Amino acid sequence: MTSIIGAGAFGSALAVALSSAETVTLWARRLPEGREMPRLPGVILPDSIILTDDLDAALSDTVILALPAQALGGFLDQHGAALDGRTLINTAKGIDLSSGKSPTTLIAAHCPNARIATLTGPSFAADIARGLPTALTLACADSDVEALQHALSRPALRLYRTDDLRGAELGGALKNVVAIAAGVAIGAGFGDSARAALITRGFAEMTRLAVDLGARAETLAGLSGLGDLVLTATSEQSRNFRYGKALGAAQEFDGSITVEGAKTAQAVSRIAAERHIPMPIADAVAALAQGRASVAETVLELLRRPLKEE
Structure with missing residues (x-):
């Protein structure tokens, strides 16, 4: 099972795409009233997505961090210990203004025992949620990234792998x-x-x-x-x-x-x-x-x- 932290447009869209082949847990700070996410109007979350505001219940071995770059550091300050030791996949596209650090550098500082990757590339959340063909880069220094690449790829979501984590982010x-x-x-x-x-x-x-x-x-x-x-x-x-x-x-x-x-x-x-x-x-x-x-x-x-x- 894959966990996604952050139910904004991109996190919700990834949840929809990945849930076609597995159960996905999607953590939201505030739960919506129904199964339609505010940032993705018209997209209804399928039943294979478990929507929760309980972070402990949301975490699995593989966690996608779908949080804005400027919010990531604060989240890690609070929850880094609970995330450590897992496979953590960043999707933020930015540099933290207060520290000047990249997202994966922040993650490594808070979660030294985690396996860290970045999922990035040309994509709009609405396209992913609608199942339109999209190609992304999965970057990880781990030599076994190919297994993760296959686990997260879907027919319309094609992932290319690289070990250049710095370049990708x-x-x-x-x-x-x-x-x-x-x-x-x-x-x-x-x-x-x-x-x-x-x-x-x-x-x-x-x-x-x-x-x-x-x-x-x-x-x-x-x-x-x-x-x-x-x-x-x-x-x-x-x-x-x-x-x-x-x-x-x-x-x-x-x-x-x-x-x-x-x-x-x-x-x-x-x-x-x-x-x-x-x-x-x-x-x-x-x-x-x-x-x-x-x-x-x-x-x-x-x-x-x-x-x-x-």
Whole structure:
């Protein structure tokens, strides 16, 4: 049996997909009144999903942590001891702003005896819940990750494996920053050519920082990096893209919607500065998210950068 901690859109969607072949326990902090999850309107949880708010009852040997990146550390502070010693699969795509740590680094610090993996890649919760074909990356340093790959794969949910845990999780985190920048370009009326330039140069930034932090460049060129970037920087389903679009158009954005890239941009900008790695797009997104610069000022700053070889 697989346990999923977090009944948001992605956790609920994974529960629906995995429950086609096994019983799945889904832990929610607050139980809904029925079997329809608030974050997945129109999707009814099948009977093979056990929905509970009792964490002790929810835990099994394999636990998927479907929690936002900025909430993961606090959850581990409270429940890390209960999770230790299990197979823990992170799905958060971000970098903790307060500590500057990646999700798996946080998990390892709280659960030193756990087997840690990351499930990431181009996917929208609604697509997974509807059974639409989706391919993801399962990253784990454990040599026996193939068994986990087969256990979690489904006919419409195809998992590719890698041992580059750092590369997979950084790809998922950094692409959100670029997706915000792409949204700003569209929201401000700069057009698709500007968006294409930001995606391309943003991917270069992603790879530059990830490699410096120990990732492999080919991992960033796969599903967890480039694949996820293409999806989130071009679709209205992407929360990060819609947030950037609202910034570019000077419109209000629903504060109840989790936008991982806003905090991650701030963390990335700080980390890049400490390591003397130029990240102008991440810096621009961080400034916009914090209200330290206007869109016009940010664009002008980017355009003033020295011309150089690609």
